[in-house]
Amino acid sequence: MPRAWPWVLALLAGLAGQARAQQVRVSGTISAFDSRQAIPGATVQVQRTRRGLAAGLGGEFEIDALNTDTLLFRAVGFKPRRLPLGGTGLSQLVIQVQLLRDSVRLSEVRVNGDRPDRAMINRALRNMKRPKPPVVSGAKRPPRPKPMFPVDSSAPKAPVPTLESPVSLLYEQFSRQGKERKKVRELEAADRAEKERQARAKYNKAFKDNRGYEP
Numbered sequence: 001m002p003r004a005w006p007w008v009l010a011l012l013a014g015l016a017g018q019a020r021a022q023q024v025r026v027s028g029t030i031s032a033f034d035s036r037q038a039i040p041g042a043t044v045q046v047q048r049t050r051r052g053l054a055a056g057l058g059g060e061f062e063i064d065a066l067n068t069d070t071l072l073f074r075a076v077g078f079k080p081r082r083l084p085l086g087g088t089g090l091s092q093l094v095i096q097v098q099l100l101r102d103s104v105r106l107s108e109v110r111v112n113g114d115r116p117d118r119a120m121i122n123r124a125l126r127n128m129k130r131p132k133p134p135v136v137s138g139a140k141r142p143p144r145p146k147p148m149f150p151v152d153s154s155a156p157k158a159p160v161p162t163l164e165s166p167v168s169l170l171y172e173q174f175s176r177q178g179k180e181r182k183k184v185r186e187l188e189a190a191d192r193a194e195k196e197r198q199a200r201a202k203y204n205k206a207f208k209d210n211r212g213y214e215p
């Protein structure tokens with residue numbers, strides 16, 4: 001047998017395989033196996049080309065593929081299903097695909113009803129990192145204002161007002177303590193004047209003619 005015969009046989013087999021693969025239009029609906037309800041948005045994909053589409057609101061779909069392809073049906077919450085076309089000789093194929101629900105098993109969740117005690121809360125608060133205030137470059141803190149008089153826990157002693165000390169005069173005139181002392185002095189002066197008037201009136205009662213001594 002000549003060496004070219006194996007290549008010829010392989011070429012003929014490939015041509016025969018291509019002749020058997022023909023295009024087929026597959027359409028139908030996708031629904032749930034247990035409820036028979038349509039699954040809108042389910043996807044249909046040709047595994048060979050990875051080309052696919054989404055089903056409509058009623059679960060309907062229509063896709064073109066080769067009769068040797070395998071279709072993959074998938075939907076959220078359902079197990080995927082593969083459907084080989086099996087080399088059908090039909091040009092159109094109408095099917096109804098039913099998907100099984102996928103049961104997802106959750107791990108065991110343990111709920112603890114114990115509340116944290118006060119010590120744990122305080123420890124957590126201490127461990128929290130407090131944000132530092134932003135540092136503005138080039139900004140300087142203003143100097144603290146200096147008081148005019150010495151600051152003490154007790155009230156400042158009022159200086160003796162003299163002409164040589166103008167600060168003492170200002171303090172006596174405008175400060176709160178100075179105003180209070182001025183008011184006290186005025187009351188004392190009024191009290192002394194009243195006492196003097198009463199003394200003169202009492203003295204003048206001993207004289208018949210008290211002209212010139214009237215209060």
